[in-house]
Amino acid sequence: MLKNQDPVAYENKLKELTLFMGEVFKDPDARRELFDLAKIEGNDDDIEYSMKKLFSESTNPLTRQYSAIVSAFSKNAENHRVAGEDDFNEQDLIDFINDNNIGILAPYLYDNFEPESLTELTVSWWTEEKEIEELSKNPDWDGHTPGIKVKLNEDGNFIQFRKTETNYFSNDLVYANDDYAYTNPTVVFGSFNDDEMIVNPDDGWMGGGPSLPTSTIYRPHQIGVNCNNFDFNRESLRYRMPEFKMTGNTRIFPHTNKFSLWLAIGQYTIGTQTSINLNQLALEQKIARCKGSGCTWKTNFFPALVTNWAETSANIQIIMAYRKRQSDIVEHTVQVGVTSSTTGQTSNISQGLKINQERHRLIFSQTWGKCSEMLGQYGVDQQNGLRDGLAIHQFNLHRNDFKVQFTLVPEITRFE
Structure with missing residues (x-):
C-alpha cells in the first residue's frame, strides 16, 4: 500500500481524492446517497462506509440501486477530460481507493443537516501518521483533520488544485474537529481500518437455547x-x-x-x-x-x-x-x-x-x-x-x- 511505502505521496494522493470527492458531492443525488449510508443497519444514524466496497459493488447499500456516488464520480471525471485535462484518469483514483482501503466518515452530518439544504461542504482527510505524531506530543489531544470548504454551487476547485497544488491547500485550509463539524457539514476520507462485528449471543453457551417469549x-x-x-x-x-x-x-x-x-x-x-x-x-x-x-x-x-x-x-x-x-x-x-x-x-x-x-x-x-x-x-x-x-x-x-x-x-x- 502506498501509505506504507511513501506516506508523503500517500497524503498528497489522499488530498487529491478528497477534493475530487468534494466536486462529486456537488451532485444532489450523490449527497442524498451519502446521507443514506447513515441508515444502514449498525451505523447508528452515522455515516461510516468503505469507499472500496462502494466502488467494487457500485450499488447503494440501502436501496441496492446503482450508486449515485459512483455515477457522479464518473461524470466528474468526464467533465475534467472535456475541460482539457486529457491526462486525467479516474481509474488512478479508484486504484488508490482500493489499494489503500479508503473509507469515509461524516460525524454529525446526518443528525445536524439535510442533504437538500447544503450550500457548502468541508471535505477533509485523515492520516494515521499525523494522529500518532500529535498524540506523542499530547496524549489528551482531541483530534482535528485538515480540509477544504467547497461551495456546492461553484465549479472548478479540482482544476484549480491541479494547477496550483500545495499552494491551493495552504491558502484555503481549515481544520475540522468536533466543534467545527457540529456546525459545518464535514466529511473525512482516510484509511481507517475499522471493521465491526457483533457476536451472536444466542449460541447456547449460557444454557439458553432459543430466545424466550416476551409475552410472559x-x-x-x-x-x-x-x-x-x-x-x-x-x-x-x-x-x-x-x-x-x-x-x-x-x-x-x-x-x-x-x-x-x-x-x-x-x-x-x-x-x-x-x-x-x-x-x-x-x-x-x-x-x-x-x-x-x-x-x-x-x-x-x-x-x-x-x-x-x-x-x-x-x-x-x-x-x-x-x-x-x-x-x-x-x-x-x-x-x-x-x-x-x-x-x-x-x-x-x-x-x-x-x-x-x-x-x-x-x-x-x-x-x-x-x-x-x-x-x-x-x-x-x-x-x-x-x-x-x-x-x-x-x-x-x-x-x-x-x-x-x-x-x-x-x-x-x-x-x-
Whole structure:
C-alpha cells in the first residue's frame, strides 16, 4: 500500500481524492446517497462506509440501486477530460481507493443537516501518521483533520488544485474537529481500518437455547419471586442491559465510538467440576460521535447478557472496554460463584482468562449476584438516579469529563 511505502505521496494522493470527492458531492443525488449510508443497519444514524466496497459493488447499500456516488464520480471525471485535462484518469483514483482501503466518515452530518439544504461542504482527510505524531506530543489531544470548504454551487476547485497544488491547500485550509463539524457539514476520507462485528449471543453457551417469549416476562418484584422460591422447572431467568449511554466521545475526532463487552459465568457439573466460560457478546459495537445533549440513551444497545441463568451459576462478571489506540487487553482475571447442585453450597472460582483484544482500554470489570438482583437490587438507587425504575450504574473513564451509564434488569418468564 502506498501509505506504507511513501506516506508523503500517500497524503498528497489522499488530498487529491478528497477534493475530487468534494466536486462529486456537488451532485444532489450523490449527497442524498451519502446521507443514506447513515441508515444502514449498525451505523447508528452515522455515516461510516468503505469507499472500496462502494466502488467494487457500485450499488447503494440501502436501496441496492446503482450508486449515485459512483455515477457522479464518473461524470466528474468526464467533465475534467472535456475541460482539457486529457491526462486525467479516474481509474488512478479508484486504484488508490482500493489499494489503500479508503473509507469515509461524516460525524454529525446526518443528525445536524439535510442533504437538500447544503450550500457548502468541508471535505477533509485523515492520516494515521499525523494522529500518532500529535498524540506523542499530547496524549489528551482531541483530534482535528485538515480540509477544504467547497461551495456546492461553484465549479472548478479540482482544476484549480491541479494547477496550483500545495499552494491551493495552504491558502484555503481549515481544520475540522468536533466543534467545527457540529456546525459545518464535514466529511473525512482516510484509511481507517475499522471493521465491526457483533457476536451472536444466542449460541447456547449460557444454557439458553432459543430466545424466550416476551409475552410472559416479569421483573422479580412484580410477582414476588426470589432465589428461595424460584421454580426452575416452570420459570426461566434472563439478565439484560435495557439502556446504555455515554456522556462524551471515547476516541479523538473523526473516529466513531466503539465498545466491546464480555461476560464471565461459572458452570458446575456433576462430580464437583467447576469452570468459567468467558464469551464476547459484542465487538466494537458502534455509537456515533456526540456533543452535550446529543449524547442520548440507547435502547438494547447490547444483546441479552444471560438468556437463561442456570441454577448453579451464583453470579456473573461483566467486562466492558472501548477501542483506544495504544491500549491492549491481554489477560483479565475473573471471579464468579458456582453453587453445587448436590450440596447447595456456593464457592468462588478465580481464573486469569485470555482476552487478547488489541487497541482496547478497560472501562470496568464487576460482578453482579443473581440472588441479590432477584431480591430487588436492580431497583435500588446507586446515587446516580433511576430510569424506568431501574438503578443507573455509572463508571468514569480516564478522562474526568466522560462516563458510561447503563441499567440492568433480571426478567422472569413463567411457563404455565
